[in-house]
Amino acid sequence: MGADGVKPVGRGPDIQELGRGVARGDRTRLSQAITLCESRRIQDMPLAAELLRGLPAPHRPGLRVGISGPPGAGKSTLIDALGCALVDKGHQVAVLAVDPSSRISGGSILGDKTRMAALAAREEAFIRPSPSGGITGGVARRTREGIRLCEAAGFDVVLVETVGVGQSEVGIRDLVDVFLLLLSPSAGDDLQGIKRGIMEQADLVAVNKADGDTLAAARRTQADMAMALHLTAAPEDGWTRQVLALSALTKHGLEEVWTQVLACAEHRRTDGSLAAWRRAQELRSFRALAHELLLDRLLAQSSLVAQLDELEGALSRGETALDAALGHVLASFRLP
Numbered sequence: 385m386g387a388d389g390v391k392p393v394g395r396g397p398d399i400q401e402l403g404r405g406v407a408r409g410d411r412t413r414l415s416q417a418i419t420l421c422e423s424r425r426i427q428d429m430p431l432a433a434e435l436l437r438g439l440p441a442p443h444r445p446g447l448r449v450g451i452s453g454p455p456g457a458g459k460s461t462l463i464d465a466l467g468c469a470l471v472d473k474g475h476q477v478a479v480l481a482v483d484p485s486s487r488i489s490g491g492s493i494l495g496d497k498t499r500m501a502a503l504a505a506r507e508e509a510f511i512r513p514s515p516s517g518g519i520t521g522g523v524a525r526r527t528r529e530g531i532r533l534c535e536a537a538g539f540d541v542v543l544v545e546t547v548g549v550g551q552s553e554v555g556i557r558d559l560v561d562v563f564l565l566l567l568s569p570s571a572g573d574d575l576q577g578i579k580r581g582i583m584e585q586a587d588l589v590a591v592n593k594a595d596g597d598t599l600a601a602a603r604r605t606q607a608d609m610a611m612a613l614h615l616t617a618a619p620e621d622g623w624t625r626q627v628l629a630l631s632a633l634t635k636h637g638l639e640e641v642w643t644q645v646l647a648c649a650e651h652r653r654t655d656g657s658l659a660a661w662r663r664a665q666e667l668r669s670f671r672a673l674a675h676e677l678l679l680d681r682l683l684a685q686s687s688l689v690a691q692l693d694e695l696e697g698a699l700s701r702g703e704t705a706l707d708a709a710l711g712h713v714l715a716s717f718r719l720p
Contacts, residue, residue, distance in 0.1 A: 399431055399438070400438065402416060402420070403435055405417075406435075406533055406536050406537050407439075407536060408537075409537045411510055417533050418514070418530050418533055420432050420435065421436070421526045421530065422530075436529060440536055442536060442540070443538050446541065447540065447542070447645075448531055449542070449561065449563075449645055450543075450546065451463060451543060451544065451546070451564045452545075452546040452565055452582065453567055454567070458568060458592040458633075460481070460500055461499070462566060462638075463503065464499070464502050464503045465633075465635050465638055466543070466632075467506075467543065468502050469635070469638060469639075469642070470541055471506050475541045476509075476538050476541070477508065477509045477543065478509070478537075478541070478542045479542075479543045479544075480514065481512070482513075482514055482546055510537070514527070514530065527544060544556060544559060557585045558669065561648075561658060561661070562588065562648045563585055563586055564588045564590060565582060565585075566589075566590050566591075566592055567591050567609065568592055569598045569601035569605050583612060587623060587648050588625060588626055588628070588644050588645060590628045590630055591605045591606045591628070591629045592630060594629035594631050595636065602629050606629045609627045613625055613627065621651070621657040623648055623651050626644055628640055628644065688716070692713070695709040695712060
């Protein structure tokens with residue numbers, strides 16, 4: 385079973401019908417297609433590749449928006465409110481929400497639909513939670529393919545919610561057109577932990593919970609972050625980043641945030657950098673996935689698996705050292 389409880393397609397002849405179902409906007413088929421692409425089974429990989437090759441072009445140009453930020457910033461609340469507002473404007477909205485996977489069980493809670501109840505009830509929306517699978521960078525291993533599938537299904541806005549673990553969560557930048565960093569009212573010491581890395585990647589910063597008792601703190605955080613932006617490198621395409629304050633709960637400031645997202649996307653479309661950025665994303669994705677595919681195929685060799693099991697056993701018993709074990713692995717491939 386996949387993360388959504390849908391069995392992946394297992395036979396080649398089903399792929400064409402699966403692709404046609406995606407193109408029709410069939411939610412069940414779309415979920416099955418994403419499950420297939422997320423599968424790590426060797427036999428599913430050519431089926432996923434066949435499916436992706438046969439996808440139709442999107443019905444209309446889409447917009448890919450990444451939303452990241454520390455836990456508790458209100459990412460799901462923002463997406464719920466923003467998604468509903470976009471649906472009211474006539475958009476078809478897909479949400480790809482990445483949940484952290486447990487290092488112990490490998491499982492994931494995948495509770496994003498419960499946190500986006502209003503949007504989940506809208507027929508024009510599609511919410512797909514996916515486990516991170518231990519992948520760093522805040523995204524899942526096949527988020528890019530999920531975006532392509534959603535666009536082929538007719539969704540013109542794809543919102544990608546990252547795990548929400550902090551400053552290393554910059555993998556999302558290689559998947560989207562506009563990257564929004566969401567923060568909650570916070571003390572200066574907390575801001576220091578996220579200021580570098582993810583701050584340099586953000587196209588727009590928004591401070592949530594600017595309402596009630598936390599309004600003043602949100603305004604202070606907004607000012608602090610505006611100052612912090614001056615200490616980071618400016619975007620190469622000349623885009624001027626803004627720090628906004630909003631309340632996803634009351635929806636105050638929500639329209640201004642979306643206006644800035646559209647302005648950033650339009651800026652990049654106009655100067656041609658958006659098309660160039662997507663091509664660069666494809667190249668980086670190819671390199672990463674090629675390395676992953678080669679490693680998966682390598683680790684599927686029974687002789688290597690047996691050798692690695694033997695070396696792991698020796699390490700756990702204290703019979704060999706790490707460097708010596710790695711030396712055995714390198715020697716077995718006669719690497720220079």
